[in-house]
Amino acid sequence: MSSPQAIVVFDIDGVVRDVAGSYRRALADTVEQLTNGAYRPTPDEIDDLKGEGIWNNDWEASRELVYRYFEAQGQSRRNLEVDYTELVAFFQSRYFGNDPERWDGYIADEPLLMSKDYLDSLTEQKILWGFFSGATRDSAAYVLQRRLGLLSPVLFAMEDAPGKPDPTGLFATVEQLYTEESLPVFYVGDTVADMQTIVNARMVRPDRAWFAVGVLPPHVSAASRQRIEQYSAQLKAAGAMMVLKNVEELTSEKVLMTRSNQY
Known part of the structure; x- marks a missing residue:
């Protein structure tokens, strides 16, 4: 990809697939x-x-x-x-x-929360993407390749790096996607540990722009308004710049607008 604009790294459980029933x-x-x-x-x-x-x-x-x-x-x-x-x-x-x-x-029986079309829409806008997850590699590869139909996606899983909120796996994912350190990085997750991963990334590598994006897992999205507000507040307190109801609400327009506001 020539002149990529940003990097988006996704958690998998609660973001790409609904794991409440699994x-x-x-x-x-x-x-x-x-x-x-x-x-x-x-x-x-x-x-x-x-x-x-x-x-x-x-x-x-x-x-x-x-x-x-x-x-x-x-x-x-x-x-x-x-x-x-x-x-x-x-x-x-x-x-x-x-x-x-x-x-x-x-x-x-895990419902998917993301489509391949969504990822293609990011690619069309020169946004690079990959996955960093605490799931086992077999489990993560199953959903990405067999369910979503992705071919050899960039993926760092449980066996590849220390657990979150250690940002080592996030750094490895980003470096495999693009070696230059000028691009802003968005990490999309549904837990406090996901948000803290970005906070820790900023501490280790403060020269890059890091953004934490929270996503409500489906079992929370379907809960009471009070529970939704409580969970959202928890993610924001842990470092989320925004909290979305579904991962696909992080459109390429939102990514690029955030990027333009940063520079």
Whole structure:
């Protein structure tokens, strides 16, 4: 692409695909399993945990909720034996299913929140794009290539970089898209950790313009007005310059207008 105008990097879960009935459902299943059916976290409780900004990894989030449940029962986490390998295996069996050839788990029913046409519209306006996600590479590639029909998209996933809000994976994504450091970068995500990734990027590389764009995940968009306002305020407090109801509301016009106002 000659003379690109900006770079947009997308998170995947809650931005490209709706994971309320897949990743989050698998998370709740896992916590319920490891508490012997005594506790199943609600969507709001999962949001509250992720709102702390350090639980982007759903396996670790599952374990933390298990710990907190037993702590509320008067037990110390030091005395708890949560087999992390067993936890991950159970989570994956729910998310991917038990057939490694077919993937018949929750992943098969994830609604898409983004179209290939939308990405093509960014390309037409000389906006580069890629993906940085805390999802596993297999899961991310499944939605990007098999569901969206993208050919070899730029992607950095769980196995490729430290978890958010560490900006290392964001830097790697940007550098693979375009080596010059003059272009503004927009990172689009739906969690506090996503927004804090941009805040941390500014601290490490202050010479580039970094913009955090929040997106409401579908389960929040469908909630009460109070919940929407609460979630939006949380993202803005974490660094979001704007909060959108859907990723495709970040049009090329909005990107280019923000760019022109910056320079």
